[in-house]
Amino acid sequence: MSSSPLLRVTDLTKHFAVRGGGQRVVHAVDHVSFDIERGTTLGLVGESGCGKSTCARTIIRIYEPTAGRIELDGQDITALTPHELLPVRRKMQMIFQDPYASLNARMTVRDLIAEPINAHHMAPNRAAADEMIFEMLEKVGLTREHANRYAHEFSGGQRQRVGIARALILRPELVICDEPISALDVSIQAQIVNMLRDFQQELGLTYLFIAHDLSMVRYVSDHVGVMYLGQLVEKCPSDEIYKHPLHPYTQGLLASIPIPDPKLARQKTASGLEGDLPSPIDPPTGCRFHTRCPYAMAVCQTQEPPLCQAAPGHYVACHLHPQTDCNA
Amino acid sequence: MSNLLEINNLRTSFLTSGGEVQAVRGVSLSIGRSESVGIVGESGSGKSVTFLSVLRLLASTGRIQGGEILFEGKDLVGMSRKELRAIRGNQISMIFQDPMSSLNPLIPVGKQVSEMLWSHHHAMPKSEQEQHTLELFRMVKIPEPEKRIKSFPHEFSGGMRQRVMIAMALACRPSLLIADEPTTALDVSIQDQILKLMRKLQAEVGMSILFITHDLGVVAELCSRVIVMYGGLVMEEAPIDALFENPMHPYTRGLLASIPSIDQDKAKRLTPIAGSPPDMIHPPMGCPFAPRCPNARGICQTKMPPYTSVGEGRRSMCWLLTPEAPLTDNPFKSGGEVWA
Numbered sequence: 001m002s003s004s005p006l007l008r009v010t011d012l013t014k015h016f017a018v019r020g021g022g023q024r025v026v027h028a029v030d031h032v033s034f035d036i037e038r039g040t041t042l043g044l045v046g047e048s049g050c051g052k053s054t055c056a057r058t059i060i061r062i063y064e065p066t067a068g069r070i071e072l073d074g075q076d077i078t079a080l081t082p083h084e085l086l087p088v089r090r091k092m093q094m095i096f097q098d099p100y101a102s103l104n105a106r107m108t109v110r111d112l113i114a115e116p117i118n119a120h121h122m123a124p125n126r127a128a129a130d131e132m133i134f135e136m137l138e139k140v141g142l143t144r145e146h147a148n149r150y151a152h153e154f155s156g157g158q159r160q161r162v163g164i165a166r167a168l169i170l171r172p173e174l175v176i177c178d179e180p181i182s183a184l185d186v187s188i189q190a191q192i193v194n195m196l197r198d199f200q201q202e203l204g205l206t207y208l209f210i211a212h213d214l215s216m217v218r219y220v221s222d223h224v225g226v227m228y229l230g231q232l233v234e235k236c237p238s239d240e241i242y243k244h245p246l247h248p249y250t251q252g253l254l255a256s257i258p259i260p261d262p263k264l265a266r267q268k269t270a271s272g273l274e275g276d277l278p279s280p281i282d283p284p285t286g287c288r289f290h291t292r293c294p295y296a297m298a299v300c301q302t303q304e305p306p307l308c309q310a311a312p313g314h315y316v317a318c319h320l321h322p323q324t325d326c327n328a
Numbered sequence: 329m330s331n332l333l334e335i336n337n338l339r340t341s342f343l344t345s346g347g348e349v350q351a352v353r354g355v356s357l358s359i360g361r362s363e364s365v366g367i368v369g370e371s372g373s374g375k376s377v378t379f380l381s382v383l384r385l386l387a388s389t390g391r392i393q394g395g396e397i398l399f400e401g402k403d404l405v406g407m408s409r410k411e412l413r414a415i416r417g418n419q420i421s422m423i424f425q426d427p428m429s430s431l432n433p434l435i436p437v438g439k440q441v442s443e444m445l446w447s448h449h450h451a452m453p454k455s456e457q458e459q460h461t462l463e464l465f466r467m468v469k470i471p472e473p474e475k476r477i478k479s480f481p482h483e484f485s486g487g488m489r490q491r492v493m494i495a496m497a498l499a500c501r502p503s504l505l506i507a508d509e510p511t512t513a514l515d516v517s518i519q520d521q522i523l524k525l526m527r528k529l530q531a532e533v534g535m536s537i538l539f540i541t542h543d544l545g546v547v548a549e550l551c552s553r554v555i556v557m558y559g560g561l562v563m564e565e566a567p568i569d570a571l572f573e574n575p576m577h578p579y580t581r582g583l584l585a586s587i588p589s590i591d592q593d594k595a596k597r598l599t600p601i602a603g604s605p606p607d608m609i610h611p612p613m614g615c616p617f618a619p620r621c622p623n624a625r626g627i628c629q630t631k632m633p634p635y636t637s638v639g640e641g642r643r644s645m646c647w648l649l650t651p652e653a654p655l656t657d658n659p660f661k662s663g664g665e666v667w668a
Contacts, residue, residue: 047515155604156371185370186542190586190600197597212515219588219598242590256520258545260587262568265549272520276485 004074005035006206007059007174012068014051014058018281027280028054030230031068033307036174036223041200041207043221043238045214045253049277051230052210056176059208060094061085072174090120093167097179099159103151109137109162110147116170132169140165140195157188161195168199176208181216193220214257218242226250229280229288232307236314246316248293249273287319295320330401331358332504332536333382338395340374340381347609351377353560354395359504364530364537366547366568368583369557372605375540378557379506383416384409399504418448421497425509427489431481437492438465438477444499464495467532468525487518494525501533508540523549544583548572553641556580559606559616564644576644576660578624579617615647623648623659 012032015025029051036042044052057063059070061077070078077088093116096102103112113133116122123129134144140161151159160180167175177196181189197220199205211217217224217238224241226234226249234247245251252273259265275292278284284291290300299319307317308326340352352374359365369375380386382397382404397404399420404412424430432440441464442457452460465473468491481489490510497505507526511519527550530537539551547554547568554571556564556579564577575581582601592598603620606612612619618628628647636649647653648660655661 047517157604185605186544186583187370187586187601188604190588190598191602194597194600214516215588215590215592218590219592219594238594253517254590256516257590258516258519258523258543258549260545260548260572260584260589262548262572265545272524273517274521276487276518 006038006073007036007208008069008071009034009055009059010069010071012055012058012070013066014054014063015066021281024281027230027283029058030283032227032230032232033068034225034232034235036206036208038173038206039200039204040222041209041220043209043211043217043224044227045210045212045217045224046227047212047253047277049229049280050227051280052227053178054230055227056094056178056208056210060089060092060176086120090170091172092174092176093170093172094176094178095160095163095167095180098183099156099163100151100183102163103159103166105151108148108150109142112151112162113137113147113165113169116166120170122170133165136165136169139168139199141191155188156184157191160184160188160192164192164195164199168203171203172205174206174208176210178210179212180209182211182213189216196220214242214253226253229278229283231288231317233289233318234314234316235307236311236316240311240314244311244314246310246314246321247289247318248295248320249289252292252294287317331398332361332363332400333359334398335378335382336396336398338378338381338397339393340377340386341391341393342387342389343391344389344609349608350611351390351560351608352381353611355557355560355562356395357555357562357565359536359538361503362530362534362536363553364539364551366551366554367538367540367557368542368544368547368554370542370605372608373557374560375557376508379422379508379538379540382506383420383422384412385422414448417444417497417502418500419502420504420506421500421502422506422508423490423493423497423510425512427486427493427513428481430493431489433481436478436480437484441465441492441496441499444496448500460499461495464499467498467529468492468495470495485518486514487521490514490518490522491525494522494529498529498533498535502535504536504538506538506540509542510539511546512541512543519546526550544572544587556583559611560608561616561645562643563617563646564642566638566642566644567640570639570642576638576642576649577617577646578621578648578659581659582620582622615645623657 010033012029014029016028018024032055046052058065065078110133114129117129123132137144137146142161181192209220221238224238225232228249234250245254255270256272273292278291286302287300287305290296305317305319306326307315308323310316310321336356338352338355342349342351355378367375381392392405438461442461445452445457445460462473470476470491511522552568554566554568555562558579563579575584585599586601601620606616614630615628615633618624633645633647635643635645637643648658
């Protein structure tokens with residue numbers, strides 16, 4: 001069993017009904033498939049509204065999937081009842097973007113971290129729970145003195161440490177990080193990223209790392225998936241994504257990143273993306289990117305390109321690339 | 329030529345129940361004509377408050393405690409509300425991070441832009457105002473301006489709303505545009521579009537742009553000069569290339585080291601700045617960065633360092649740059665070179 005991926009997502013689809021819209025739906029996630037090997041990190045990037053967070057929330061079953069299959073450690077968890085899900089949830093935890101909103105302001109740090117321990121009956125008594133909590137606090141760079149404080153007494157970076165402690169106290173195998181550093185200052189981001197990387201090595205964690213900062217995602221991930229309007233359009237080892245981006249959307253996204261070097265910034269020739277994200281209620285026919293693609297051809301307007309292997313380990317959904325080795 | 333904006337020893341505080349938050353603690357800087365300057369700092373560094381003080385847009389608890397703000401030679405601090413209103417939006421305009429909360433959701437965007445013209449040019453006939461608004465929409469590249477002028481803010485995407493805000497800010501051809509994190513809430517692809525637009529507009533209109541941001545990448549793309557703020561003070565000021573090539577303050581060095589580049593070596597750990605920003609109710613006695621500074625020594629904790637001039641248009645506030653500073657373990661004095 002150990003050779004199988006820790007997480008396998010097959011054809012995952014999540015549609016939201018449009019209120020008062022009859023049969024119309026928001027195509028938040030459409031036929032997304034990927035694997036995450038044990039101990040590795042998959043980064044998911046894309047513009048807001050591309051479905052990366054919905055994808056994560058559907059995997060952890062906060063949202064009910066519309067179609068598709070989610071397997072954790074070889075077990076199909078797509079249709080488990082809430083009761084059956086409980087032991088599974090211990091194996092997968094989530095770290096959220098906004099540590100201000102995701103921590104209950106009326107609970108002390110101790111109680112915040114004790115909540116998952118109690119929910120999963122991880123400690124026989126309060127003293128044992130406290131022992132676990134203090135150990136965890138020290139691991140995330142806080143002290144036991146912090147245990148009796150409330151979330152508002154902490155800075156953003158410290159709050160995110162509490163959020164991480166809350167997720168890791170259950171010793172999960174899969175941790176879904178949904179923009180864990182986007183709300184933090186630059187100097188603090190590096191602290192949190194280093195800590196997440198240390199935990200991965202020490203505890204053998206597997207991460208699904210969601211962010212819109214492509215350079216940070218490349219740095220923390222082994223593989224990167226690029227999403228556009230609910231679909232996975234490119235997937236490859238993380239170095240490939242900036243060395244040889246194949247999808248025109250990925251290329252545009254890379255060209256849009258401001259370069260923190262004035263000389264290189266002036267030399268920049270590649271142009272960024274034009275226009276806005278179309279509505280996910282009526283996504284464009286064919287390739288969903290064709291309305292903004294500088295290379296769009298006639299076929300792009302009518303036929304949806306499947307995700308195909310264009311180079312070893314490098315998958316892309318684009319008519320510009322050969323469609324011989326496809327998984328659809 | 330005299331400076332467009334000159335701030336001398338500005339101090340701004342917020343009087344809260346917890347005590348006096350000293351957000352800006354003696355900031356001096358100047359902005360020339362047709363210049364684009366980046367103001368970089370973390371949250372709480374005082375970068376926004378400095379420029380909210382310029383336009384006196386502080387929250388009700390905010391007070392300018394001292395200093396002067398000279399715009400075209402006139403002091404804005406002592407000015408009456410009425411005099412200031414004639415400058416605000418007319419000669420100095422400002423755009424903010426969140427265009428949704430800056431726009432009135434009940435009024436068509438075109439009307440909101442022409443309101444700007446109306447309030448500063450009462451005599452302008454209505455037809456001319458409309459014509460001018462259309463032109464502004466074309467200038468900020470809003471597609472189908474004749475149609476979009478009648479739309480409401482919620483019918484626009486985030487990027488398009490920011491374009492409306494820019495159109496509004498440029499309506500009276502200001503000589504200074506203050507942009508407070510205008511692209512932080514936007515996706516990179518849209519940020520790129522807005523930055524390109526601002527660069528183009530600056531060339532066309534010839535105004536000065538003050539770009540307040542925490543993103544050094546944005547500054548590198550847009551500005552010719554950078555002012556780095558921390559703990560309510562200017563830490564370092566330098567021309568753009570010089571700052572990135574050879575940062576002369578430990579804080580700037582720390583900031584540059586903590587962002588991964590797109591080709592960052594993955595085997596190497598990032599170098600964060602340890603600790604967290606200071607509490608501005610009880611700011612440190614000495615250098616505000618001393619508690620987090622890898623190079624800090626005794627004097628840094630107790631005494632505020634002076635500014636040292638470190639080349640053309642450059643200054644930095646650090647004890648390690650002063651003539652008395654020791655040469656050993658000094659990152660700024662390799663080879664025994666001592667700054668004047």
